[in-house]
Amino acid sequence: MLSFILIIIAGLFFSGIISRTKSIASGRKGPGIFQPLKDVVRLFKKGAIYSETTSFIFQIAPTIYFASIIMAMLIVPFGQSKGIISFNGDFVFFAYVLALGKFFNIISAMDTGSSFEGMGASREALYSMLAEPAFFILMGSFSLLTGHTSFQEIFAALHLGSTISYALATLATFVLVMVAMIENSRMPIDDPKTHLELTMIHEVMILDNSGFDLGLILTAGYLKFAVYGALIVNLFIGIVGYQYSIPLFFAIQFSMAVTIGLVESFMARFRMNHNAQFILVLSSVSFLIFFVVMLILGKFI
Amino acid sequence: MFLINLFVAFLVVIASIIPFLKPKGVGIIVFISIILGSALSGYFAVNSLIGSQIEFIFSGSQVTGPIPIRIDALSAWFIMIINFIFLTGGFYGIFYMKAYREQKSNIQLHGISFVLLYFALIGLCVVQNSIVFLILWEIMSISSMLLVIFDHNNPITFKAGINYLVQMHICVILLTIGFIWVYFQKGSFDFNAIPIFFAGNANIGLFLIFFIGFGFKAGFIPFHSWLPLAHPAGPSHVSGIMSGVMVKIGIFGIIRIASYLKSDLILLGEIVVTVSVLTGLFGILNAAVHRDFKRMLAYCTIENIGIIGIGIGIGMMGMGNGSPLLYYLGFGGALLHVLNHALFKSLLFYSAGSIYQQTHTRNIERLGGLIKFMPKTAIIFLIGAIAIGGIPPFNGFVSEFVIYSGLLEGMKSNSVSQLSLLILSFAGLSIIGGLSILTFTKTFGTIFLGNQREKLEHPPKEVSFSMLLPQYLIIAAMLSVAFFPKMYLNLVSNLLYKMSAPHLGFEPFGFNSYSTIASNISLFSAVFIGIAVIIWGLRYFVMRNKIQISQQTWGCGYVVPNTKMQYTAKSFSKPLGKILNFLLIEKKQFEEIKPGEIFPSKRNYVSNYFDFFEHRFISNITKRLVYTVNYFKFIQNGMIQSYVIYGIVFIVVIFVITALSIIK
Incomplete structure (x- = not known):
């Protein structure tokens, strides 16, 4: 329950902090930290335009996408307090629920019959597929290290053994940040501020969404960031008390947002055809974690 | 025991009355026979799933030895699945085949094959005698092949059917080798001999033979290449049944053999x-x-x-x-x-x-x-x-x-x-x-x-x-x-x-x-x-009073889009195909515009993906095989006289070697 509330709070600020960082880094005055929220509220108040081509799939897809994020939020734990839903192997459920949201997002882009939106849909499907093994190998390795198979038990037991686990957590942070970037289609995979439809991934998929639906999709994006941020926080807090872990939560979420802002300010996006290689590199980082876990457990003899 | 005899007799009756029916009646009779068949097999299956294994032993013949029918929980699980899919498939098939009713004899053959396939599949789940199992396996392969080539006038369909038949016979050869191996070691065609074999001999060889044999049916790589040819060729209810339950018989075999393993x-x-x-x-x-x-x-x-x-x-x-x-x-x-x-x-x-x-x-x-x-x-x-x-x-x-x-x-x-x-x-x-x-x-x-x-x-x-x-x-x-x-x-x-x-x-x-x-x-x-x-x-609550307009899809500034501009399936999966082009072999056929061609004529561009294993390995092997076999073409020369001579030579050779007691 705690993590659910914390993720919502973090989600409220996350996108604002990213854009604030970007504006400061580029020397602009920039919008306030609440601008993304105001945008969403404005969208919620608006009417909507639907393409004549679309069917009911286009109408229900944003709802299901948003519901999938809410469901994923329910699974994420916070330190010693479990998520609202917690069972052995819950991280598999987590990944597959997010996949359901993605499925509907992709087909809703196909539903418009546009010559561009399918392009984004194709890329989204491909890149998130390539990122999948990184997450699974990572969680599999941690499950091997701790002997547990649910998010909360894995994270609680992660640092009980040795301090090397903090090094692992750092590596895992890299993987999770990158997975978050891929899932949210941010730099260096995708540039949300690009102005050419041919080079977009996520943005081009939602070209035809408007009003409440667009608001839902944007909110889901903000929350998704906070969900991955919360997973990263969990890598570090272990079982420390709430008086430390809650400030730590916000500190880590804040620094993740700032990092993303800085990356987007100072880095160019990758060439589209290099993305696949880059994403597969994440899996090899995950394998590195797996081998370190095997070393720690003394399986190589 | 009596029920099973009834079951077989019933099958014979059904198969023999179908040729006298009108196409409309065929579907209904087939469906009714599957209802009756699944009622009977379902009754045994439920009993064995809840209770204990059901066993009957038929005396069999001199060749086969006793034929045990054992319905254990594993068979029961598969029987239930087969029943359900055949019931839905049979019902769907009646209406799917409506358009083909003028092809009377074709429909009748289709109906007979459908019933035969059903009974062969049920039989395979319960019979635990190697020889009868192989016979049923053969009935399954041939009847399903006949189902696939319903549209046999289409050469692609026919070729897919023949390809399927050939591959299924390689599969049968492997299974036969496996069963004969057990027979020569343990002297019994009963499946119960297999765990005894595994207890005393090396496990790897026999299991791998069975795994490859059943793997052909199940579609493990590299033995899968019949599936993508046969499934599109058959009518949809047949594809559904083949894909839904028939390939699972391969899985059934693998699980059955795996459960016997010892080391x-x-x-x-x-x-x-x-x-x-x-x-x-x-x-x-x-x-x-x-x-x-x-x-x-x-x-x-x-x-x-x-x-x-x-x-x-x-x-x-x-x-x-x-x-x-x-x-x-x-x-x-x-x-x-x-x-x-x-x-x-x-x-x-x-x-x-x-x-x-x-x-x-x-x-x-x-x-x-x-x-x-x-x-x-x-x-x-x-x-x-x-x-x-x-x-x-x-x-x-x-x-x-x-x-x-x-x-x-x-x-x-x-x-x-x-x-x-x-x-x-x-x-x-x-x-x-x-x-x-x-x-x-x-x-x-x-x-x-x-x-x-x-x-x-x-x-x-x-x-x-x-x-x-x-x-x-x-x-x-x-x-x-x-x-x-x-x-x-x-x-x-x-x-x-x-x-x-x-x-x-x-x-x-x-x-x-x-x-x-x-x-x-x-x-x-x-x-x-x-x-x-x-x-x-x-x-719904928020949007209820809001303006909702229907308009053209956003065309990024282009105002006269047409439906050909939509993103295609080919382009959707192209990035994937590009990354893995060593595995997903793409062949393009097109004619390039020549340098001097000022007014290009209309051109076609065709691009298809080929199966890696079929394209790189299997077709090469068959090419070599055909090349070698060509040298022996003179044997099959189409002259009856030569065939008579072959027969005589064969009889003489057999006579001589028996007379000299080279074989007994």
Whole structure:
């Protein structure tokens, strides 16, 4: 329950902090930290335009996408307090629920019959597929290290053994940040501020969404960031008390947002055809974690 | 005993009256015979699933020896699946074949083959005598081949049928070798001789022979190449049945033989897991790029066979490690996935059949926007697509979750090779999941969404209720697995308990907690649906007084779009095909514009994907084979005189060598 509330709070600020960082880094005055929220509220108040081509799939897809994020939020734990839903192997459920949201997002882009939106849909499907093994190998390795198979038990037991686990957590942070970037289609995979439809991934998929639906999709994006941020926080807090872990939560979420802002300010996006290689590199980082876990457990003899 | 005699007699009667029926009656008689057959076999199956094994022994003949009929829980599980799919398939088939009623004799042959296939499959599940098993196997292969080549005037269909027949005979040869090996060692055709053989001899050789033999039927790589040819060739209800249950007989055989194993289990388990992961990846990769939707579904079957195989491999590793939980999770996941795959794959094939019936094309690039004309079929296909991707809230997730749990449980092992293999399978399974999203969003999106890409001769409309009914039944069964998984998992755990009882005696203690988790997951899926409904209600509430306008799709400034500009399936999967071009072989046929050609004429551009194994290995082997065999062409010269001479020479040779007592 705690993590659910914390993720919502973090989600409220996350996108604002990213854009604030970007504006400061580029020397602009920039919008306030609440601008993304105001945008969403404005969208919620608006009417909507639907393409004549679309069917009911286009109408229900944003709802299901948003519901999938809410469901994923329910699974994420916070330190010693479990998520609202917690069972052995819950991280598999987590990944597959997010996949359901993605499925509907992709087909809703196909539903418009546009010559561009399918392009984004194709890329989204491909890149998130390539990122999948990184997450699974990572969680599999941690499950091997701790002997547990649910998010909360894995994270609680992660640092009980040795301090090397903090090094692992750092590596895992890299993987999770990158997975978050891929899932949210941010730099260096995708540039949300690009102005050419041919080079977009996520943005081009939602070209035809408007009003409440667009608001839902944007909110889901903000929350998704906070969900991955919360997973990263969990890598570090272990079982420390709430008086430390809650400030730590916000500190880590804040620094993740700032990092993303800085990356987007100072880095160019990758060439589209290099993305696949880059994403597969994440899996090899995950394998590195797996081998370190095997070393720690003394399986190589 | 009497009932089984009745069963066989009944089959003979049905097969002999069909040729005297009108085409309209054939379908009904076939369906009735399947109802009766499944009532009888279902009665035995339910008894043996709940109670204990049922055994009859027929005296048999001198050649076969006694013929034991044993209906144990494993056979019962497969019988139930076969019954359900044949009932829905038979019903769907009656209406699917309506358009072909003028082809009287063809329909009759089709009906006879359908009944024969059904009875052969049931027979294969229960007969435990090698020779009778092989005879039934042959009946199954030939009858299914006859079903596939219904449209035999089409050379592609006929070729696919012949290809299938040849491959099935390689499979039979391997099975025959396996059974004869056991016979020569133990002197019995009874299946009970196999565990005795395994107890005394090396396990690897015989198991691998059986694995490859059954693997041909199941479609493990590199023995899969008949599937993508035969499935698109047959009528849709046949494809649904072949893909849903007939390939599962291969799985049945593998599980049966695996349960007899005594030693080398870990090594064999590792081999099975490795082959299966590769099968899964290969299948889904090809499914992602193919644009013939039935061929896509055939490759997807190969993928799911891979997933089932991963479960079997883990189960075998569990048997080898002496870990009951791993045994239950592995085989349990595999058996549940057999059921799930039978359900959603037949569902997808039936809805694909509905599409084909209405549009007369299997090329998804020619379709589009069908959701507006066939909304029910679209929803059915969507449900199948989500379920087959293993995505909650449908049934595919339950079995995949059990297999994932098996992989995680397997990581308690200490051996580096097992751990590495398991983590790779873990990653492989996740890639399979991701790719199946890509595949099915592509297929669903291109067939049903957007605008119609080509004007079809007959405007498509929704198929009749009679064709939808079997699909609704399958969806109901799928939902029952998704929302009451505990019942099915308990059945599976009982089954596995009985299977392990004679040799291993594993108790299903830890497994029960997983069936609790599975039923919790269905609860969470319900929560998810609840959340979605709440958000939908909120959306409805907020949007109720707002302006909602319908306009053209945003064309990025271009105002006269046409339907040809939509993103195609080919371009959707092109980035994937490009990354993996060493595996997904693309052949393009086009004529380049020559330098001096000032006014280019109309040109065609064709691009197709080829199967890696078929293109790189199998076709090369057959080419060499044909080249060699050409030298012996003079033997078959078409002159009766020479054939008579061959006969005489043969008789003389036999006479001489017996007279000189070279053979006795």
